[in-house]
Amino acid sequence: xxxxxxxxxxxxxxxxxxxxxxxxxxxxxxxxxxxxxxxxxxxxxxxxxxxxxxxxxxxxxxxxxxxxxxxxxxxxxxxxxxxxxxxxxxxxxxxxxxxxxxxxxxxxxxxxxxxxxxxxxxxxxxxxxxxxxxxxxxxxxxxxxxxxxxxxxxxxxxxxxxxxxxxxxxx
Numbered sequence: 001x002x003x004x005x006x007x008x009x010x011x012x013x014x015x016x017x018x019x020x021x022x023x024x025x026x027x028x029x030x031x032x033x034x035x036x037x038x039x040x041x042x043x044x045x046x047x048x049x050x051x052x053x054x055x056x057x058x059x060x061x062x063x064x065x066x067x068x069x070x071x072x073x074x075x076x077x078x079x080x081x082x083x084x085x086x087x088x089x090x091x092x093x094x095x096x097x098x099x100x101x102x103x104x105x106x107x108x109x110x111x112x113x114x115x116x117x118x119x120x121x122x123x124x125x126x127x128x129x130x131x132x133x134x135x136x137x138x139x140x141x142x143x144x145x146x147x148x149x150x151x152x153x154x155x156x157x158x159x160x161x162x163x164x165x166x167x168x169x170x171x
Contacts, residue, residue: 007032137162 007024010016016023023036130146137159144151151158 135159138166140166 011018011021011024014023018026021035023034025033025035027033131143132146133141133143134151135142135155135158140162142158142162
């Protein structure tokens with residue numbers, strides 16, 4: 001129900017736990033109970049009558065909400081925490097401004113993320129490896145990178161490998 005969603009949203013905003021509540025307590029088969037202290041804050045207004053009307057309106061709203069809360073029994077476990085069902089009360093104008101700023105920033109980051117590897121790939125050339133010939137078996141030169149350690153102890157195995165390769169692959 002909408003009351004359950006409102007209480008769930010209130011608990012989320014206040015970071016109130018259902019297991020050990022500090023603000024809103026679930027009363028089984030009765031509804032919800034506000035268990036924190038409440039202080040009335042006065043706002044400076046030019047019309048004293050407007051302030052009294054606001055106070056009266058707040059009191060009547062509080063009484064009707066209290067009656068509604070007590071009228072609807074609700075178990076604690078069935079509180080909906082579905083974020084898609086909770087509505088935001090943010091103003092659309094400020095949300096649109098933030099969204100457009102975020103959108104521009106996101107696009108700029110994505111553009112740089114795509115462009116940077118392309119620039120690095122096109123502007124840098126890999127260093128060409130220098131090779132040295134260590135032997136030639138059956139007309140096949142055996143080469144190794146210049147910075148590679150000596151392979152003299154492997155020469156018999158390399159010669160046997162090249163000989164078998166030449167036997168099996170005539171082209």
